[in-house]
Amino acid sequence: MSLTNATPADAAKAAKLASHTLATLPTLARNDALTAIHSALGQSKDEILAANARDLELAKKAAENGELSLSIVSRLDLGKKGKWEDMLKGILDVRELEDPVGKVTLRTKLDDGLNLERVSSPIGVLLIIFEARPEVIANIASLAIKSGNAAILKGGKESTESFVAISKVISSALEKSQVPNTAIQLVTTRDVIPQLLDLDQYIDLVIPRGSNELVRYIKSSTKIPVLGHADGLCSIYLEHTVSPDLAVRVVVDSKTSYPAACNSVETLLVEEAALETILPPIAEALLVKGVSLRCDSASKAALTSKLPTHNSTILQDAEEIDFDTEHLSLTLAIKAVPSMADAISHINLHGSHHTDCILTSSSALxxxxxxxxxxxxxxxxxxxxMADGMRFGFGTEVGISTNKIHARGPVGLEGLMIYKYKIRGAGHITAEYGEGEGQRSFKHEKIDL
Amino acid sequence: MSLTNATPADAAKAAKLASHTLATLPTLARNDALTAIHSALGQSKDEILAANARDLELAKKAAENGELSLSIVSRLDLGKKGKWEDMLKGILDVRELEDPVGKVTLRTKLDDGLNLERVSSPIGVLLIIFEARPEVIANIASLAIKSGNAAILKGGKESTESFVAISKVISSALEKSQVPNTAIQLVTTRDVIPQLLDLDQYIDLVIPRGSNELVRYIKSSTKIPVLGHADGLCSIYLEHTVSPDLAVRVVVDSKTSYPAACNSVETLLVEEAALETILPPIAEALLVKGVSLRCDSASKAALTSKLPTHNSTILQDAEEIDFDTEHLSLTLAIKAVPSMADAISHINLHGSHHTDCILTSSSALxxxxxxxxxxxxxxxxxxxxMADGMRFGFGTEVGISTNKIHARGPVGLEGLMIYKYKIRGAGHITAEYGEGEGQRSFKHEKIDL
Incomplete structure (x- = not known):
């Protein structure tokens, strides 16, 4: 890893060249580099935590002046219980994942002595833009090396000292490995993001990890494909045959277990037939948890009549905008719908194509x-x-994608791969194939993988 | 199919809504629609060919005035021997392909009663921009319906009458099918491409089929992902151990069998050790076929000394730009390189990442x-x-992609698919999983497909 003072264009070009070497390294060489990074970081704990303490001090001052939120300060702290150990363990976890490079996913005998193979291969150069959490740099460097991709990292400025310290350690560890030093580069100079986003000749994929605003800005500022999601406007459709207990459990978990997460529910669509039966216990459980309910008129009427002990002022009136808003807080929009068809239309129109759920006892529905x-x-x-790479069993995730091409949902190492087609022949030429006399035909026999 | 006079935004919105219905249709319903299109076109041959004749007449006049090339006029003609029959057969060929929708590509037991599935699903709405060949509309409509994608088609203006006639027939055939009429829309009004390219809220993928200039313009004018390739700068590396006969066959086929194709070779890199042994017979065979050879000094010197019967004036001097040019004609750039490593660097730097070949007897190399x-x-x-969807056995192709994500190389129906993750649970909630006491763990057991 180099901590680069190069221009963005030079850094990206160097990363591209390094990516060609990295793509050819065997599994063992990439795993060895991860082992080296792990042990080098272990040996440099003191100096990295010292650098982190300097970041933390500045951040605390900024927080005192109201320039930074306390939650960012808290995320900066590498010394917090378990965080350092988790960072180191994460590197070994990635090392132990199955190698995603070189998997044959299609094999066809085109003709005698002419065989086609589709083989997974790294995408090339990733640009990963992330916010202040310093441990992310080790996680991302591991994922990039494991998947055979070069990466340019641009982290939040509040962690600069920590990033620089970690990157120096990773850099010297890589010196002793077969992974080229320029395969992983940290860019610390400011205001380089627009320049990097312009380098589509070198950078193959941008992965923003951060706020909606960051993702939206990046998506609208580059020709390079962007993997990720801006919004997570998830909905649940409540059908009248579901068991009330099950519905309460699922809605409460979806809304309250981590309201700021992209996979939390924001809209509850209630079949009219469930308004007076299943919605009331759900609403009651949510109110107990401190959730604000923004109800359309039908759902408010049902709740007001069924929950007389709750002052109806607790129930808020939903406005149209509530059904297009990712609240990211303890707020839930509730709307009655006549049937599932209406729920489907509503979700396809108002949702963010992230994760949506139906609660019903009917498997057909x-x-x-x-x-x-x-x-x-x-x-x-x-x-x-449940929409999460760890819960899905992917070991790790680089993010959750709402893209309609390449990778969708939680994206693990597989999402950092593309493929190439290899053909091994013996002088076969196209002019000999066709429908005329004496022409050959392709055999197109699938070969088992 | 509707021949739309709607605004681009209304057309795209209608396509999006239709895509949601189309995505849920079973195989049989999509196949039946293709059968209906096939038979309706068969019954309307006379009126379509009459419309085509009107296009042809206008085009011939334009050609006489020098406003249109004769090759475009020739491509317009649906009455040419075999063309009509091929168009109709193509619809049935697509119908017979394996259904790409609903394939389960991953199945994991997350926990008892909690199962994850990754299922292939259509991308959504395709915008396909193509040039004048009128039969392409039937081919693309078939691919879209088969893959469960809605499509907006914008064809070259020279085929307007043919497109309108074909689209009316397809439209009335779809009326009797379960495929919504607005799932396939033909846009004939001019100058709508910039507006369509702006509709990233409705359109999920743009597939340009046409010239480099068209593709380059589209790639630089939209936030929507574009599938395709601008350039096809393919190279062959000639290593000295290959059999001269094999090398001659392959290079001649790669250069001369269809020089205007994107998969034709443009650059021949010759290992120095092969300059005086294998290059001369290749050059001789190419010269016989009328290929212009643009040689660097080393290859020119070798050929001049080895092919004294050829006046050295036949051999042209390569300029730097020749190694960055897709000639698309009977022109080949030739360059000597000391070793394979130099050839690899050259290709990765100057090539277009389309298709490249090594000629050698060494499997290790x-x-x-x-x-x-x-x-x-x-x-x-x-x-x-050989880089071609038909030759690869994909049945059909929507193009060849040099993208680094989603789909690369010849793209068949698979390239028009994405996936979704389905989870079927029984009230499972995330709060019950974790490391604390009494917390559950995920099982993450792979289930055979």
Whole structure:
């Protein structure tokens, strides 16, 4: 890893060249580099934590002056219990994942002695733009090396001292490995993001990890493909046959277990037939948890009549905008719909195509819902918060994508891969194939993988 | 299919809504629609050919005035021998392909009663911009319907009458099918491309089929992902151990079998050790076929000394720009390189990442070459012109992609698919999983597909 003072263009070009070497390294060489990084970081704990303490001090001052939120200060702290150990363990976890490079996913005998193979290969150069959490740099460097991709990292400025310290350690560890030093580069100079976003000749994929605003800005500022999601406006459709207990559990978990997460529910669509039966206990449980309910008139009327002990002033009136808003807080918009078809239309129109859920006892309805909803995740009778790479068993994730091409939903190492087609022949030429006399035909026999 | 007079935004919105219905149709319903289109076109041959004749008449006049090339006029003609029959057969060929929708590509038991599935699903709305060949509209409509994608088609203006006639027939055929009429829309009004390219809220993927200039313009004018390639600058590396006969066959086929194709070779890199042994017979065979050879000094010197019967004036001096040019004609740039490493660097720097080939008797060198070259196709001892969806056995192709994400190389129906994650649960919530006491753990058991 180099801590680069190069121009963005030179840094990106160097990364591209390094990516060609990295792509050819065997599994062992990439894993060895991760082992080296792990042990070098272990040996340099003191100096990295000292650098982190300097970041923290500045951040605390900025927080005192009201220039920085306390939650950012808290995320900066590498000395927090377990954080350092988790960072180091994460490197070894990535090392132990199955190698995503070089997997043969298609094999066809085109003709005698002429064989086609589709082989997974790294994408090339990733640009990863992330916010202040300093441990992310080790995580991302590991993912890039494991997947055979070069990476340019641009982290939040509040962690600069920590990033620089970590990057120096990673850099000297890589010196002793087969991974080229310029394969992983940290860019610390400010205001380079627009220049980097312009380098589509060198950079193949941008992965922003951060706020909606960051993602939206990046998506609108580059020709390079961007992997990620801006919004997570997830909905649950409550059908009248579901067990009230199950519905309460799932809605409460979806809304309250981590309201700031992209996979938390924001809109509850209630079948009219469930308004007076299943909605009231759900609302009651949510109110107990401190959730603000923004209700349309039908759902408010039902709740007001069924929950007389709650002062109706607790129930807020939803405005149209509530059904297009990712609240990211303990706020839930509630709307009554005549049928599942209306719920599907509402979600496809107002949702962010991230994760949506149906609560029903009918498998037929559930299957129709899951086929009809145009989202990365379509769940039946489970929390929207299950949308997560770790929970899916992917080991790690680089983010959750609402893109419609390449990778959708939680993206693990597989999402950092593309493929190439290899053909091994023996002088075969196209002019000999065709429909005329004496022409050959392709055999196109699938070969088992 | 509707022949739309709607604004681009209304057309795209209608396509999006239709895509949600189309995505849920079973295989049979999509196949039946293709059968209906096939038979309706068969019954309307006379009126379509009459419309085509009107296009042809206008085009011939334009050609006489020098406003249109004769090759475009020739491509317009649907009455040419076999063309009509091929168009109709193409619809049935697509119908017979395996259904790409609903394939389960991952199945994991997350926990008892909690199962994750990754299921292939259509991308959504495709915008396909193509040039004048009128039969393409039937081909693209078939691919879109088969893959469950809605499509907006914008064809070259020279075929307008043919397109309108075909689209009316397809439209009335779809009326009797379950495919919504607005799933396939033809836009004929001019100058709508910039507006369509702006509709990233409705359109999920743009597929340009046409000239480099068209593709380049589209790539630089939209936030919507674009699938395709601008350039096809393919190279062959000639290593000294290859059999001269094999090398002659492959290079001649790669250069001369269809010089205007994107998969034709443009640059021949010659290992110095092969300059006086294998290059001369190749050059001789190419010269016989009328190929202009643009040689660097080393290759020119070798050929001049070895082919004294050819006046050295036949051999042209290469300029730097020749190694960055897709000639698309009977012109080949030739350059000597000391070793394969130089060839690899040259190709990764100057090539277009489309298709590149090594000619060698050494499988070790071939494997290194194929791993190191960053291209969609990496071939050993076979013609670059093998890079083709039909030859690969994909049945059909929507184009050849040099993208680094989603789909690379010849793109068949699979390239028009994405996936969604379905989870079927029984009230499972995330708060119950974790490391604390009494917390559950995910099982993450792979289930066979």
């Amino acid at each position: 559930a299957e129709t819902f899951m086929s009809s909803i145009d989202s990365a995740g379509v769940f039946w009778n489970t929390s929207t918060r | 071939a494997e290194t070459f194929m791993s190191s070259i960053d291209s969609a196709g990496v071939f050993w001892n076979t013609s670059t012109r």
